[in-house]
Amino acid sequence: MKTNRRDFIKISGAGLGTAALATSAYDWASGSVLTNATSAPRNYERTPTYCEICFWKCAGWVTKNEDGEIWKITGNNDDPHCNGRLCPRGTGGVGMYNDEDRLKHPLIREEKDGKQVFRKATWSEAFQVIGDKMKTIAKKHGPECVALFTHGSGGKFLGHTLKAYGSPHITAPSFAQCRGPREVAFYATYGEGVLSPERTDIRDTRCLVLIGSHIGENMHNGQVQEMSQAIDRGATIITVDPRFSTAASKSKFWLPIKPATDMALLLAWMNVLITEEWYDKEYIEKYAYGFDQLKAHVQQFTPEWAYGITTIEPKVIRETAKEMANASPAVIVHPGRHVTWYGDDTQRLRAVAILNALLGSWGRRGGFYSPEKVSIPDFPHPPYPKPNKTWRDAFPNQYNLATEILANGICDATIPAPEKGCNFKGWIVNGTNLIHTLPDQKKTLEAIQALEMLVVIDTMPMEITGYADVVLPECTYLERYDAIRNSPHREPVISLRMPAVKPKYNSKPDWWIAMQLGIELGLEKYFPYKNIEEVLDWQLKQVGSSLDEMKKVGVKKFKREYDDLYMVDGQDYEFNTNTGKIELYSTEMANEGFDPMPVFKEHEQPPPGYYRLNYGRTPAHTFSRTSNNANLLDVMPENDLWVNPKVAKLWELKNGQYVWLENQDGIVSTFSIKVRVTERIRWDSVFMVHGFGHTNKKLTRAFGKGASDTELISKVLQDPIMGGTGMRGNFVKILTEEPKIAVES
Numbered sequence: 195m196k197t198n199r200r201d202f203i204k205i206s207g208a209g210l211g212t213a214a215l216a217t218s219a220y221d222w223a224s225g226s227v228l229t230n231a232t233s234a235p236r237n238y239e240r241t242p243t244y245c246e247i248c249f250w251k252c253a254g255w256v257t258k259n260e261d262g263e264i265w266k267i268t269g270n271n272d273d274p275h276c277n278g279r280l281c282p283r284g285t286g287g288v289g290m291y292n293d294e295d296r297l298k299h300p301l302i303r304e305e306k307d308g309k310q311v312f313r314k315a316t317w318s319e320a321f322q323v324i325g326d327k328m329k330t331i332a333k334k335h336g337p338e339c340v341a342l343f344t345h346g347s348g349g350k351f352l353g354h355t356l357k358a359y360g361s362p363h364i365t366a367p368s369f370a371q372c373r374g375p376r377e378v379a380f381y382a383t384y385g386e387g388v389l390s391p392e393r394t395d396i397r398d399t400r401c402l403v404l405i406g407s408h409i410g411e412n413m414h415n416g417q418v419q420e421m422s423q424a425i426d427r428g429a430t431i432i433t434v435d436p437r438f439s440t441a442a443s444k445s446k447f448w449l450p451i452k453p454a455t456d457m458a459l460l461l462a463w464m465n466v467l468i469t470e471e472w473y474d475k476e477y478i479e480k481y482a483y484g485f486d487q488l489k490a491h492v493q494q495f496t497p498e499w500a501y502g503i504t505t506i507e508p509k510v511i512r513e514t515a516k517e518m519a520n521a522s523p524a525v526i527v528h529p530g531r532h533v534t535w536y537g538d539d540t541q542r543l544r545a546v547a548i549l550n551a552l553l554g555s556w557g558r559r560g561g562f563y564s565p566e567k568v569s570i571p572d573f574p575h576p577p578y579p580k581p582n583k584t585w586r587d588a589f590p591n592q593y594n595l596a597t598e599i600l601a602n603g604i605c606d607a608t609i610p611a612p613e614k615g616c617n618f619k620g621w622i623v624n625g626t627n628l629i630h631t632l633p634d635q636k637k638t639l640e641a642i643q644a645l646e647m648l649v650v651i652d653t654m655p656m657e658i659t660g661y662a663d664v665v666l667p668e669c670t671y672l673e674r675y676d677a678i679r680n681s682p683h684r685e686p687v688i689s690l691r692m693p694a695v696k697p698k699y700n701s702k703p704d705w706w707i708a709m710q711l712g713i714e715l716g717l718e719k720y721f722p723y724k725n726i727e728e729v730l731d732w733q734l735k736q737v738g739s740s741l742d743e744m745k746k747v748g749v750k751k752f753k754r755e756y757d758d759l760y761m762v763d764g765q766d767y768e769f770n771t772n773t774g775k776i777e778l779y780s781t782e783m784a785n786e787g788f789d790p791m792p793v794f795k796e797h798e799q800p801p802p803g804y805y806r807l808n809y810g811r812t813p814a815h816t817f818s819r820t821s822n823n824a825n826l827l828d829v830m831p832e833n834d835l836w837v838n839p840k841v842a843k844l845w846e847l848k849n850g851q852y853v854w855l856e857n858q859d860g861i862v863s864t865f866s867i868k869v870r871v872t873e874r875i876r877w878d879s880v881f882m883v884h885g886f887g888h889t890n891k892k893l894t895r896a897f898g899k900g901a902s903d904t905e906l907i908s909k910v911l912q913d914p915i916m917g918g919t920g921m922r923g924n925f926v927k928i929l930t931e932e933p934k935i936a937v938e939s
């Protein structure tokens with residue numbers, strides 16, 4: 195991972211003072227915030243917020259004590275994202291505010307005595323450097339050659355500045371590295387996506403099927419609560435996972451499938467539902483297109499055929515299909531969230547969408563509901579300039595079905611290639627640590643080396659920060675206003691985030707950073723307001739509320755405009771597809787030259803001595819972003835490696851022993867990882883929680899803790915339909931001796 199021109203810079207004494215830890219709030223927080231649920235004394239002030247520790251964005255209250263310090267963060271009872279209860283990460287959010295490793299001042303890269311260092315800078319110096327670079331790029335290559343990567347609320351404001359500058363290239367790794375295939379698959383089938391939060395009616399379901407989705411470990415708050423309600427009401431849970439996850443432990447059926455064979459199971463389930471005539475006939479006859487083709491297509495995919503591939507017995511395949519049919523239409527074959535696995539992910543998710551259609555669950559109570567959101571207008575501004583080229587020019591006739599810009603596509607189109615119609619020269623990276631987010635770190639670093647400008651806007655010195663030309667310290671969500679949270683739900687609902695405390699150090703909110711950068715670029719006319727409060731108040735007044743009202747209530751629900759939460763049986767509906775029907779046979783896929791119905795494709799299995807690298811989530815952390823949070827580190831300080839006892843015996847591994855991992859391309863984990871011998875994982879796979887193994891020493895608590903799955907994901911299986919990056923085709927062997935490698939940074 196050695197780089198040349200753009201050296202990785204440790205954010206160190208070069209201009210950074212050592213901040214004193216705000217001990218009182220910190221000590222208090224690390225102890226009682228995580229468990230305290232008592233109500234605050236009357237005179238304690240509280241301000242509304244929505245959590246930024248993960249994308250679920252639960253609305254809550256920040257309560258301060260008499261000294262003006264944050265006392266606790268609790269959920270807002272009126273918010274359907276959390277129903278008044280935050281997860282451990284949300285209550286521990288104050289650890290982010292108190293983190294003494296935070297970025298504290300703007301930093302500018304410069305050469306000193308032949309060495310690249312960061313110099314502490316003023317905000318105006320930093321904006322001047324960025325403004326000059328952006329103006330030069332616009333002149334030389336066109337403004338479209340600057341892209342914004344974002345995974346946070348601030349992206350809205352920075353995106354506005356970028357569009358005003360002339361670039362439409364705003365991308366989030368959450369599409370091509372995570373949920374993109376399911377959106378594309380569901381659009382192809384129903385003409386609508388699954389959205390976020392997912393439109394799954396889990397609270398009223400009678401059967402929930404989870405395929406590689408570990409709800410409970412991936413703490414999507416509202417879904418976890420609804421799943422627990424459904425279990426209390428007697429719903430059946432069917433979990434398909436090579437690992438006995440927390441969800442599997444709550445399930446009536448655990449199907450420990452051979453990894454990479456899920457498509458065979460899905461096709462066999464379709465075969466059983468159709469052969470046994472257990473599918474929802476009326477629903478399919480009235481609303482679906484292509485049933486006869488599907489029936490002929492799945493005829494060969496019997497449970498006996500699938501058994502040889504998946505290792506799931508035919509009896510179990512039939513029994514679970516029957517269980518789903520009995521619950522129909524109140525059944526959900528969950529589309530999952532992180533679904534970029536083996537490169538045929540859109541087709542696998544098409545199979546999930548089709549299975550739901552056969553069960554009649556789309557648009558039905560206990561299946562998938564129709565969400566609604568408030569229509570909040572933008573603060574008036576002049577039209578954005580029309581771009582002369584887009585990222586698609588770099589990939590002619592590819593990924594036409596991608597509904598969002600591919601983060602990996604921008605990365606690929608940054609590596610110089612004169613034949614490409616669009617080459618990127620500048621990145622602004624906000625709230626996403628691309629070194630850990632994008633697979634194939636070698637390629638990410640190659641792209642970074644080719645950039646003329648890299649600006650990182652973040653709260654923490656993540657790995658990506660070290661490669662920046664300019665670093666801008668963003669204040670935490672507890673110190674700032676952000677855009678109104680406006681998410682689709684059963685009832686339209688909005689939520690306000692406002693500062694509970696003043697920004698620490700010299701950090702600033704994104705709305706301010708975006709506005710000042712816009713002014714630096716001469717784009718004043720796009721910012722016809724004094725501050726964010728004026729914008730929010732104007733927007734809220736357009737929908738019948740106000741900033742004053744939202745400061746008091748935090749969350750406001752609205753009446754649905756359309757009475758269509760569920761479909762009415764027998765009523766005619768037109769779906770937003772080419773045929774106006776639910777497409778079991780996808781005309782869109784066929785038009786693009788792809789299989790119109792999903793087919794089984796064999797995937798590579800680990801060679802002898804190697805195990806499939808599976809990774810996932812934990813309730814205590816969000817990706818690599820929280821691993822320095824003192825409160826959350828107390829709960830989980832490092833990740834461990836799940837190893838089946840057979841594998842442990844073979845390699846003489848003991849529980850608690852530290853090992854290193856080497857992948858199929860010879861890449862060795864920088865740090866060691868602790869072995870956890872458990873029957874809860876198949877013998878052909880290992881499992882680790884994503885987001886550990888930080889190499890940046892300025893993350894003083896997270897540095898060197900656990901191993902990084904991302905650095906071992908060098909093989910990327912790209913989805914030809916929407917360009918997503920399949921990451922589950924990597925295999926590792928276990929090294930018991932410390933390999934001789936140099937630790938960077």
Ligand code: SF4
Pocket residue numbers: 245246247248249250251252276279280281282283284285413414415
């Ligand atoms: S699920 Fe937890 S971390 Fe995510 S937004 Fe809600 S409280 Fe925050």
